Amino acid sequence: MTTKLQIEQLTKKFNKNDGIENINLDIQDKELVTLLGPSGCGKTTILRSVGGFHEIDSGKIILDGQEIQDFPPEKRATGMVFQGYNLWPHMTVFENMEYGLKLRKIDKKKRREKIEKALELVRMPEHINKFPSQLSGGQQQRVAIARSLVLEPSLLLLDEPFSALDAKIRQHMREELKRIQDDANLTILFVTHDQEEAMFISDRIIVMNKGNIEQIGGPNDIYDRPNTRFVAEFIGDMNIFSEQDVTYGVRPENIRITKSIEGGYVVQQMMSLGHYSQVILAESNTQEEVKVFVNRDMEIDYVIGDTVDITIQDKINFTV
Numbered sequence: 001m002t003t004k005l006q007i008e009q010l011t012k013k014f015n016k017n018d019g020i021e022n023i024n025l026d027i028q029d030k031e032l033v034t035l036l037g038p039s040g041c042g043k044t045t046i047l048r049s050v051g052g053f054h055e056i057d058s059g060k061i062i063l064d065g066q067e068i069q070d071f072p073p074e075k076r077a078t079g080m081v082f083q084g085y086n087l088w089p090h091m092t093v094f095e096n097m098e099y100g101l102k103l104r105k106i107d108k109k110k111r112r113e114k115i116e117k118a119l120e121l122v123r124m125p126e127h128i129n130k131f132p133s134q135l136s137g138g139q140q141q142r143v144a145i146a147r148s149l150v151l152e153p154s155l156l157l158l159d160e161p162f163s164a165l166d167a168k169i170r171q172h173m174r175e176e177l178k179r180i181q182d183d184a185n186l187t188i189l190f191v192t193h194d195q196e197e198a199m200f201i202s203d204r205i206i207v208m209n210k211g212n213i214e215q216i217g218g219p220n221d222i223y224d225r226p227n228t229r230f231v232a233e234f235i236g237d238m239n240i241f242s243e244q245d246v247t248y249g250v251r252p253e254n255i256r257i258t259k260s261i262e263g264g265y266v267v268q269q270m271m272s273l274g275h276y277s278q279v280i281l282a283e284s285n286t287q288e289e290v291k292v293f294v295n296r297d298m299e300i301d302y303v304i305g306d307t308v309d310i311t312i313q314d315k316i317n318f319t320v
């Protein structure tokens with residue numbers, strides 16, 4: 001594997017000390033890496049620093065072996081797609097895509113060839129002469145991606161590209177992005193605050209909190225072995241237990257329940273979630289809530305108010 005992007009000790013502070021500090025990360029060729037974290041944790045700041053839209057305070061950004069931190073955006077081999085699609089409304093799809101190619105002095109015949117190829121890739125060739133207002137949100141986002149791809153960036157930067165789309169189309173676009181990435185051999189740095197989206201599309205996830213990296217790993221690593229309590233609670237559902245000064249986490253699918261008259265927990269709520277059911281229990285003394293996932297056919301065995309015992313099958317210990 002070759003390293004596509006390396007970030008070393010990147011710091012960018014805004015007033016009041018907001019921003020990012022000493023960020024180190026790398027992205028391998030053809031990898032899709034996601035920056036994931038709550039609003040304000042610094043994801044966009046990293047992305048914009050890589051794209052050249054922020055002057056950084058210190059650190060190195062190395063793309064394809066070359067330090068680019070002092071280059072203006074147009075001199076970097078990066079393509080950026082923003083949250084709003086930012087298509088020019090008075091230009092057709094073709095004209096939107098042609099603009100950057102003209103700036104690069106690509107001749108007319110080649111421009112058309114490249115535009116048609118990029119539109120094929122996003123499955124939009126028949127919309128070439130339409131204006132953005134004649135396209136759906138999902139279609140506009142495909143054009144925005146194609147507009148970026150037509151310039152053949154070495155690294156594609158995507159900042160919450162699907163957040164404005166409704167749930168169904170968003171899911172479809174995630175699948176499409178994986179296909180486009182595969183077909184075009186793209187390396188992608190993707191920003192999202194949606195943990196499900198990150199789990200679905202990423203080769204690796206970088207979990208961020210308050211301007212720092214909490215953990216880097218594959219989706220399953222992060223889910224099964226979160227290093228910190230923050231990561232454990234941010235990714236998926238997690239119950240937190242404390243016993244004699246030790247705090248640990250347990251996923252709802254790793255708790256079994258059995259009916260027991262003397263049981264320490266009371267069934268508070270049951271909800272069917274498709275192929276499984278969610279049961280909310282309350283600890284009899286403390287009233288602390290515990291979330292459990294059970295097979296849907298087990299749900300009929302329980303009614304609200306039943307007392308149960310729990311068996312914990314897999315604990316997650318945190319370092320912090």
Ligand SMILES: Nc1ncnc2c1ncn2[C@@H]1O[C@H](COP(=O)(O)OP(=O)(O)OP(=O)(O)O)[C@@H](O)[C@H]1O
Nearest residue numbers: 014015018019038039040041042043044045046193
């Ligand atoms: N241009 C700016 N001027 C001042 N402060 C900024 C600027 N851009 C970002 N910040 C601050 O830096 C911090 C990190 O912002 P950033 O946009 O990187 O977060 P984010 O993780 O991308 O959040 P979101 O998911 O809401 O987009 C925030 O506290 C934000 O208010």
